[in-house]
Amino acid sequence: APATPTPAAETKKVRVALVLDGKIDDNGWNQAAYEGLKEAEAQHGVEIAYSEEIPIPDYEKALRDYASQGYDLIIAHSSIAKEAVMNTAKDYPKIAFLWTDGDETRENLAVIRPMAQEASYLAGLLAGKITKSNIVGMVGGIDIPSTHRSYAAFEMGLKEANPEAKLLVNWVGSFLDVAAGKEAALSQIEAGADVIFGNGDGQNIGVLQAAGEKNVLAIGAVRDQFNVAPNVVLTSVEWGFRKGIAEVVGDYVAGKFSGKVYEIGLAHGADLSPYHENASKIPEDVQNLIKEKRQQIIDGKLSIPDISSAQ
Amino acid sequence: MMSDKSPSVIVMRGITKRFGSVVANDNVFFTLQKGEIHGLLGENGAGKTTLMNILYGLHQPDSGEILINGVHSHIKSPHDAIARGIGMVHQHFMQVPTFTVIDNVILGLQPFYRPALDRRHARQRLLEIAHLYGLSIDPDAYIWQLSVGDRQRVEIIKALYRNVRILILDEPTSVLTPQESEDLFHTLRRLVENGLSVVFITHNLEEALAITDRITVLRNGKAMATLPSVHATKEELASLMVGRQVLFDIPTLDLPDVSVNEVLSVEKLSVKGDRGSLAVRTVSFSVHQGEIVGIAGVDGNGQSELIQVLAGLRAPYEGRFFIKGREMTNASPREILQAGVGYIPENLEDALIPSFSLLENAVLDTHYTPPFSRNGVLDFRNIVRHARALIQSHDVRVPDEMAKAAVLSGGNKQKFIVARALARNPQLLIAAHPTRGIDIGAEEYIRNLLLQKRKEGMAILLVSTKLDEIMSLSDRILVMERGRIMGEMLREEATIERIGMLMAGSEA
Amino acid sequence: MLDQIFSVVFLTGFLAATLRMATPILITALGEMIAERSGILNLGIEGIMVLGAFVGFWVSYQSGDLWQGFLWGGLAGGIIGALMGIVSVRFHANQIVTGLGIWILCQGLSSFLNRRIFGISSVRPQLPTLPAIPIPGLSKIPILGETLFNQNIIVYGTLLLIPLFIYFLRQTSWGLHLSAVGENPRAADAAGLRVEWIRFLATTFGGMMAGWGGAYLPIAFYGLYTDDLAVGRGWMAIAVVAFGRWSPLGMLAGALIFGASSALQYRLQAMNFPLPYQFLLMLPFLITLIFVVLFVRGGGGPAALAKPYIRTQSE
Amino acid sequence: MLQKIVLWTHKRTSNWQQMPDWLSSLLVILLAFLIGALFIIAIGASPLAAYGALLRAAFGSVNGFAETMIKACPLLLAGLGISLAYRAQFWNIGAEGQIYAGGVCAAIVGLYLHGLPTFAHITLTLLAGMIGGALLGFFPALFKVRLGVNEMITTLMLNYVVIQVVAYLLHGPLRDQASGITISPQLLKSAWLPIVVERTRFHLGVLLAVGLALLIHWFIYRTVLGYQIRASGENRRAARVGGIRVNWVIIWTVLLSSALAGLAGAVEVSGVQHRLVEDFSPGYGYLAIAVALLGNLEPVRVIFSSILFAALLNGADAMQRAAAVPVPVIYVIEGVVIVLVAVSIFRRKGSL
Ligand SMILES: Nc1ncnc2c1ncn2[C@@H]1O[C@H](COP(=O)(O)OP(=O)(O)OP(=O)(O)O)[C@@H](O)[C@H]1O
């Protein structure tokens, strides 16, 4: 389409900017996007810039600032900055925008939808099969669509694998509060949970740490969080922002950008992380089950519903 | 008596201190000799407090020098002053209200490296000092529980406990009853016998003549003269202070105008004090139109609580009171003021907003009524006019009406407050210590004014610790002791002895 | 649900969590109380805790010695406290503004240092934390033993500080001077106390305690540093000081109530308590609020709190 | 040793106290930026580029200035409210919560009151915000006056409570069902504050805030209640002696104060966001405390301090994009500037 922005000439480097409402070292959501940006820089040789900790009232200003500086592709990594993204994209039709986890597109505005429900469902299967106490815990950050999606699919997998299993749910109200994550996980462990799913960002470190200390199996999220507690982390539900962002930037550089929805699912990096040293803790048949279901999803034989709204 | 050969323990030479445009001390020369009581006299705002604050390190002089025992001394802070044996009892006490007497006394004494407190030892020493100088005090009482007289004693004990050799007292007697003043003088005499030197600031000329050895008079920041007390006369001092002749006639009172119009009537009123016990016990009395009723008594015998209730500032425990026949027992201060009452509180701090200009302070109790405001908006034209009138008519010494109340000298604050209360033209005036801290000129003026207002029909309830004031102004005198009215008498029946007996608690 | 609440595991875990969460707040609050008693309101302690947490973690990590880290966390806090002291005491700067500035400054500084030193990596460096030291015999008592007598040494130390502070305030001249300076600096000055110096020291000490309160988090419990490790605990400490009406015992109660209601909140969620989780999250603040309204009345704190003292200026 | 340092600053700074005000303030602010420059150099960026970007972003263009002003707007409104409360010695640190309460109430009216003409709808929306803020301020005021409960704790605790309530509303009742994300639907167009300067976000609320500042200046110094607020704060006992109903005055002051903070939230929602989102106030309520105090609680000066803060925040933010100064360094610079500005403004006079 003619209105689709065209990539700059070969000689000029493509400039990509990223606007974040948190810090690039938050261990989760923002860090994943930042790493995606870095990966794009490495893979596609683009020039990058970023702004951190842009509160919602200032989000539009930051986007416009990059737009007026002539950046080619501007990434808004916040689902609630809707006004800011839509207004700016409208006023700068020649510039490409990417809105991660957004809910609306334009010709020059693409959206990444992380299909975390797929990996989360697999994680739920794993938890259901591996729990001995039949009590499984989920500690979430804030109940926003992306975490909720993950939570709902996890519960679905859990119930499917083990109808007896009970799911304890804690939301700590923050994506950053390590302390709160740890306290919440400890309270679930006291209540008998023997597998804990940490569903969020920075606060997950606390969750996994608690599991590590109490020797309770755990599942991480957003990125591969094995390192936080190598003795207990079986796998992590990766959201694939890192790969997803790099992929969109790659499309742009290749002139293939369009205002579409990028569904980042199992095949695009929104996958379960490797089991690392803990593979031995997962029985062969469980591993096979997961492998099987994973393939079914990739092949389109099994579809996991996206339940992203909180009740 | 002192011989002139006594060595000077303090020499202040050429001291000048300015506050903005005000010259508080102007090239002042002042000496204090060993073993003397040196009176410092002067009108309100003459610079007495400022001069002594400089000696105590609270202010730095703009120019001039200080010699202590012949040695040049730079006194940077009270800490320095204390280290050099100087103690000061301030016009406003320097105490921590939430501490006990002992803790206030030992404050700052213990060396840094020995922090553990030995209160037992301190109590013993405190009681010894108190006994030696005839100062009675409860060491374990909290300061906020004490009467002014008690607090004054605490200040003196504090200084003595620090082994001061030089004691400065800023208007110590303005808050004391004659008996308490007498006790204080005994104490001071004992101090000088022990080789201490005392600076004594007062507005009471008789007192000054009686107790001091020498007197220095300040006027407008300048030292007018220093003279031996034996040779001085009241008239001479007064004219040095004021620059004109002052009359000391007690104005003659016409016969009490026994009006039937009762303005204030108090019925079996009981009030709880801050300590929770009854401070006023079933008190009944009345004040009529054109009558001054004086309440005599040692400070702390329930007078404060009584007038606080009458002003609506404290809830009564039992009993009732009426103003012009209307019950006002639980009325708010506003309602009482609006019923035609003027109020001069016993603490000046309770009557002024320090950071407000005099302009704004002038209407503190009337700003919400016409002509000073209309529909909730202040009318500054009228306020300015009013404030200027107050300042001029009562000779309040300030640069202008825009000056902040905080910078006024103690006496000028008091004059301003009295002026404001009278300007309301109240039908009932509740006046606590109206001439406290005021110089002789202004005192005479205020007393005359009260008498004139009485003649015009104002009812006045006068609380004062000055017996002469009570006796010269009141038509009727009530004596309060431990919350009770011990006796009531007409002016003709009153004698110092009789009142004194009642104040001491024995039925006359 | 009730049987869950009264189970031994629940109670033990609940009480232990209460103490664990109360401790850093209490350490910080005790220091802030000293500063406030001298008349200095330091609103920057939230930031100082963060800095203390970072420095504590960093030094422990470099030296491999948790105690060195703890020490330096406090010292870093003390330096910032001293800065607050100089600015507000010597220059009479408004304490509230200065405190807010220091809060922002310390947040930035910690995050700046963290990135410089540890970079932005997906692997957070971690430390072993202080071990719990069971007190022989006592720690075997059911429920209470596990709670009170099986904690790390900083928790014991903080509890021991309470009687120490009470003694300090009531029975030493230092305590007396401190309160005098905060109640009536003019009187304290007239009594020969060095008002500015005492306030400066008290604020420095307050900063140091806040640094320790912050350092507690990585060293005693989390074993790592993130910029948000301390979130909100400094503000809570300020509230706890007022809650306890500037007295150590009252503050202990305040910190425990907050700790307990936080611990309860997590556990109610873990029982799938039927209430939107946002209402459970606000529970600790709501309970604190209710306690304050019901039980903590009157007493506005030191009379000269947050008021600069200028000798030559009449008030 | 420490004592020596303190004595040293004593000596050094006594000359400094003789300097004219403007000169020393300027020097202090320069010093703050110098300290900031050290950090900028340390991360390998250029201080000149960074500070250039700061100034340009804050004042360098119509749009930049407009952005500065719309940021100043909530700071100014909440700052005015705080000024009033602090004048009465009511230590309100609950402006943040009051902003949120105001935002929620404004959003509800802006979302659900259909069929109103623009003027009426905007007025009602802002009014709702004020009522929301005032409601939240009312209880701490009442508890303080009736029971003597410390207002610092109550207002602070309510901040946390309100923010959770907002989170709950955005997850449940107020959530935009059509959208996959936790935001409310857009307010009806009739509830949007009109844009005053074309092609910027400069909305009417900014002018309203400045006008209110002037009005409040008049109110404090020229009206009976203003007089009573100042008197009650400066000397409670004397105010009572003068017949002022201090408790009554404090309650009204706090209502006004928190209504202004609520208005700040309403203006942010109906002027900038046009919907309710979580975190729509990134701590305006706390910054406004500094704004109010740096303006010495004088409404007209609060205008300037709010613009100063907004410029600093905006400009600092732009340094990220123009000079790649990372956010921690920006915080350091902001913190140093706030502390040193406090020093330069208050060093002569006691504050409050
Ligand atoms: N801190 C200050 N700032 C400004 N002016 C002051 C200050 N202290 C005193 N003054 C002014 O200096 C003058 C002298 O005041 P001072 O208090 O020494 O008088 P005083 O002789 O003690 O009067 P009084 O008998 O009323 O106590 C007065 O005009 C007073 O207004």
Ligand SMILES: Nc1ncnc2c1ncn2[C@@H]1O[C@H](COP(=O)(O)OP(=O)(O)OP(=O)(O)O)[C@@H](O)[C@H]1O
């Ligand atoms: N400070 C004031 N300034 C102006 N008008 C006031 C003031 N206080 C009260 N009013 C007016 O008087 C009316 C009565 O007020 P309110 O009922 O609070 O008085 P109150 O009960 O006597 O107060 P309190 O018992 O606290 O002294 C108010 O509605 C108001 O119109």
Ligand SMILES: [Mg+2]
């Ligand atoms: Mg005097």
Ligand SMILES: [Mg+2]
């Ligand atoms: Mg009433």
